[in-house]
Amino acid sequence: MEISQLRYFLKVAEWKNFTRAAEDLLVSQPALSRSIGKLEDELGQPVFERQTRSVVLTEAGRLLQSRAEQILSLIEDTKSEITDDGRTGRIRIGAIPTIAPYFLPGLLQAFAESSPEATLTVQEEVTEKLLQRLAQGEVDVALLALPVSMQHIEVESLFDEELLLAMPAGHPLTSKKRIAVADVRPYPFILLDEAHCLSDNIVSFCRQKSFHPVSIEKTSQLATVQELVALGHGVSMVPEMARRLDHDPRRTYSSLSAPKPVRTIAMAWNPYRFQSRLVERFKDVTREYRFPAAV
Structure with a gap:
């Protein structure tokens, strides 16, 4: 064998x-x-x-x-x-698609500045697949959104992130100073498909407000959601980190009235696997890293 x-x-x-x-x-x-x-x-x-x-x-x-x-x-x-010197080695980072393109570039740069001899590899997967890779030792540290259902995985919350209402430019709701969930009821909704936990976050929040969004379109990419919003297919909820990198004038973003919808970003790892000094250093950098303010 x-x-x-x-x-x-x-x-x-x-x-x-x-x-x-x-x-x-x-x-x-x-x-x-x-x-x-x-x-x-x-x-x-x-x-x-x-x-x-x-x-x-x-x-x-x-x-x-x-x-x-x-x-x-x-x-x-x-x-x-055997090879753990705290400086060299490889770290395998996993992240869900609604975090990876926004949060990871700055984080990886920050870590590279503190540990220039380390090698980083990135795997972008939906939550379920990412947790499987953690359990099987194919990923050292994962960045995802709560909740996490898998047992025997260590999870540490990092920060809460607001979910903003995304609308096409000129949408009727853009003129309102305060937008409540009830104001969104008449409009078609665009969501990521069921494999993405962001959709779970959005639907869960809406249900707490006795409102179930009627999804007219579903896609696997957040960038596609934003494009469909810009084309007037409907409205959606988009993480703050995605809005900060979006400068397209065809769409606009607004906060919903309190309590605002949020998701909790977390770091996860397999506590039954050896945690090298390099991995521990990456965790420390991740805890200290702050996403750049919007420009």
């Missing part, structure tokens, strides 16, 4: 699909299938039950998944502990 076989096996278990796992691993699907086949031959029984478009773990596969995660974590942690 080889380490590469265990890595391949875990990736197929994660995606529940050979094609997608192969794309993630940057290997051909036949090579991946051969590796899993050899693993099953060695174990004497299948680890996956093949279905039409997906695979599911067998009982033996579930046991192997647990052991494989432990084995690979132990190998990675051993390497990290």
Whole structure:
């Protein structure tokens, strides 16, 4: 049994699909299938039950998944502990798409200034996928929005961020000094799809106000939401950090009347993995970093 076989096996278990796992691993699907086949031959029984478009773990596969995660974590942690000098090494940062393009550039620059010899890699994923990567040791630190449902993950709140009402320029609500949630009821809403926690934040806030936004369009990119707003397809709620980088005159942003909708930005990591001095330094920089004020 080889380490590469265990890595391949875990990736197929994660995606529940050979094609997608192969794309993630940057290997051909036949090579991946051969590796899993050899693993099953060695174990004497299948680890996956093949279905039409997906695979599911067998009982033996579930046991192997647990052991494989432990084995690979132990190998990675051993390497990290041996080479931990607090200056060099690699940190794998994960962030959700509604944080990554806005918050990460400045944070990574701040960390690079304090630790110029370190290597940083970034993975942008939706929350569920990011938490899986944390659990499997593929990400060292993740930046996401609360709530976080996965157990055995350490989470530290960093700051609250206001969600602003995004409207096309000239929208009737732009003339109001105070905009209440009730004022938004008549207008169609644009949301990110269900995979994004930002949509959960928005819907949860609206439900507290006895208002369920009727979504006419859904997309996977916040930039697309902003563009649809500019084109007059509807209104939306957008994080403050995204507004600060938006200088398009075709749309405008306003705060809703108190209590204002917010989301909590947090940092998460796997406490059962070795935390190198370099990772701890990154956490400290993240705690101290302040997003630049709007220009």
